[in-house]
Amino acid sequence: MKKYAQLSTMLEALCSAKGVSGAENEAAVAVSEMLGRFMPVKTDALGSVTGRKEGKGPHILLDAHLDQIGLIVTAIDDSGFLKFAKCGGADRRVLAAAEVTVHGRENIFGVVTSTPPHLAKPDDATKALPFDEMAIDIGMKKEEAEKLVSLGDRVTFNGKYLPLLGNRVSSPSIDDRAGVAAVLRCLEILEEKGVDCNLSVMFSVQEETGGSGAQTSAFTAKADEAIAVDVSFASAPSVSSEKYASLGKGTMIGFAPSLDYKMSRTLESIAKRENIPYQPEVMGGKTGTNCDEIQVSGRGVRTALLSVPLRNMHTACEVCDLDDIENTARLMAEYITERSGGNA
């Protein structure tokens, strides 16, 4: 891990700042400070954190989404348990007996209920409960709970930032704090190289609930072209290595009808030229990322997608390789350098 000590520290800080879709404030404060080291920063109407640095060459927009998936409190029941709905694509298979934080008037520890064995139905071992049959236990009676929790409060999944072997780490919300980290690292590389470029950066809200943040922030940015950085599927015993990327084998360059073909190919040729490990990720239509919103914002923006391979997406133990984040940042920085006319 020594190789990426700084990057790891940054990713850990990013992952520990919470921000479920529509309530990204804590994460927004953290990234504003980090982005502010490179350029003036604003927070727009929906809450996305944006930065602008004018310079040479085409106006390039870099995007990573700020929000993370979670839950939202829908009711406090008579026994003081909190009922919830998902906020973003939470996976109910991993919710039973999960540790959570309820972001109420203060941060409140809770655990998601799980069916006691004596009440288990025959298929209980193999079936996850529907969201509305689970609840959060915060160890309080209704009256106590009502003092601290309001309907609409967001809930995040507790999980530690854990170093694994090699350069790999596990944490909740690597989706898409890895993307945020890649963008920030790219800015650092550009600064070190002294590249004069024409950049907008947006850490956009509400990607996990449909991309409202990217759509609106991209409209404001009015960039000539855009690169979004997100996470995508890495192979594992249950995920085919023929179909999906390999962890640690490089950034994923998106190819899709909705992505700008020339940009994708340019990224690929730069990766080859600079010996930056990469893996093509080919999709048959839209991408399911902010690219889909950025592309059609305003009069349209040429858009590319880079993804960091990720295992266990949307669980409290997402796994990525820091090497892939670094390579994503390097490739972006080389692309920007080339488009802005080279080093200063």
Add this chain to the structure above:
Amino acid sequence: MLELIKELCSLPGISGREDSVRDFIIEKIKDHAEYSVDALGNLIVFKKGKKPAKNKVMLDAHMDEVGMIITGITSEGFLRFEKVGGINSKVIVGRSVKVGENAINGVVGIKPVHLVDKDKEDVIPSADELYIDIGAENREEAEKAVSLGDSVCFDSDFIEFGNGFVKAKALDDRVGCAILIEMIRSELEYDAWFSFSVQEEIGTRGAQTAAFGIAPDYAVVVETTTAADISGVSDEKRVCLCGNGGAVSFMDRSTVYDKTLFDRAFEIAKEKNIACQPKTLVAGGNDAGAIHKSRGGVRVLTVSVPCRYLHSPVCVIKYSDAEESLKLVTALAEEFATC
């Protein structure tokens, strides 16, 4: 006792690998009692009371916790495992774990829900689909960090929350161990024998030999039992309630308890103003199942601290129930020593 519970829960000790729990307990009790370790690893303790006991009373709590054991390493460096004790797969998928002697970090992986067919979004992976990811690039790298047979524990911190609640792994049955340690460290009225037993979770194997060795007349098993006082469960199905004191069993899947002792427990609790409650469901089993059949038979009782989400990384108890259970078990030990 809260600090003691915290320290005990933090120790790794799946069935058959209770060493570090036993070492910790020995440190805590060695100046207060005589002890020995039997062939299976049970820690047997004799504590001299102020007076000799008329009957030999054994207090039992098990040291082991549920967890996993490494059974294989794939060519890609993922670890295959088997569960040790009764664990529902749904409480381990997407969780972090500690693997082996060096407690290296791992996570139990799952196919992202995005890649799962719509009609299978609620299907929990079957046991042989489960694996642990330690970040190894391949088998060779994994083999440097892990050996087959290594034990796996849940990665779950001790957390106090809500209105007097505690969350940790392994509260089943480290809270029982803590209660027994407190008794041994206090001054007892009568001589008493204690067993910190091994291998309860794989079939009460330790208690069987411990009871044979001690040869008690009476035994009290100090345990945790399922508390279903949670959202959506009707009153009659709640088994026992957090906050109402220790749960005393009249029958479970392994033992039909001595009705006289059961009744006597409630009388004593009433006399001494100790909170306790009946366990209202015939379910589960514990060391009493092995102990009551030992030698020519032993009269047994079980007192359990109510515990939500048993056998998961997030066992939850109300601390006051542990305190009330300590009082009740202490009173029962005195009663059975002289009755």
